Amino acid sequence: MAAYKTPQKTPRTFNLDRLKTPIGTALLVTDADGVLRALDWDDYEGRMLELLRLHYGVVTLRDGRAPRELREALSGYFKGDLDRLADIRWRVAGTxxxxxxxxxxxxxxxxxxxxxxxxxxxxxxxxxxxxxxxxxxxxxxxxxxxxxxxxxxxxxxxxxxxxxxxxxxxxxxxxxxx
Structure with missing residues (x-):
């Protein structure tokens, strides 16, 4: 009897940017369309990488600027405009x-x-x-x-x-x- 193997996910390349916030440096991971795929903290980078691996399989991160709209919306949120989070396009893989x-x-x-x-x-x-x-x-x-x-x-x-x-x-x- 053959063992069941989980289908291999296609390797993904995402962009990684950093944004200073009042609670630390945020790691912003976006795809080629500028859609947010992950946001975590620089002191939790290992956790973020593990979540990306679990959700997407093999992931390569390259330095790349997140879209201006995304950075401005997050900065606005941290300055007190709480509704700005709704402006951010995001996508996740999961069950x-x-x-x-x-x-x-x-x-x-x-x-x-x-x-x-x-x-x-x-x-x-x-x-x-x-x-x-x-x-x-x-x-x-x-x-x-x-x-x-x-x-x-x-x-x-x-x-x-x-x-x-x-x-x-x-x-x-x-x-x-x-």
Whole structure:
């Protein structure tokens, strides 16, 4: 009996840019169309590379400037124009369930939070709290796909791929008292 092999994904080349923010240097990974594929922090570059590998297979990053519109929207967000995140084009690879979670996250308005269980219920999968948490933790696009807006049922901050201090800062920046 032959062993099942996962189909090999086509190697991808993405551009890597850096943007200074109040909470550290953001790594911006974009594709040839200028669409955001990953956003993480320079001190979590290894995590970002692993997420890119899991989602896309073999990935090569080359230095390349992110589109002006993307940089301006992110800078605007960090200066207090919270609605600017909606201007950013993004795309991610992932399972159907991960996609559901990631596309639901931007629907949580800035200045509000939601528990993992509440999001699972909203996705009509009330027993999938842990799966929501796993998908949230696999999100390669920090800030823009606002995984920081998910909190524990008791209001605790729980985990954040970029560190709890960044999560706390982002929530306070958006007007959430934590």
């Amino acid at each position: 159907a369930f991960q996609q559901k979670v990631w596309h639901a996250l931007p629907k949580i308005p800035p200045g509000t939070t939601m528990s993992y269980g509440a999001l699972a219920a909203k996705l009509k999968a009330p027993n999938a709290m842990r799966a929501v948490g796993h998908a949230n933790g696999s999100n390669p696009i920090s800030v823009v796909v606002p995984c920081h807006r998910l909190i524990g049922a008791n209001g605790s901050l729980v985990k954040y791929g970029g560190g709890l201090e960044r999560k706390r800062w982002l929530l306070r920046h958006e007007g959430v008292e934590v």
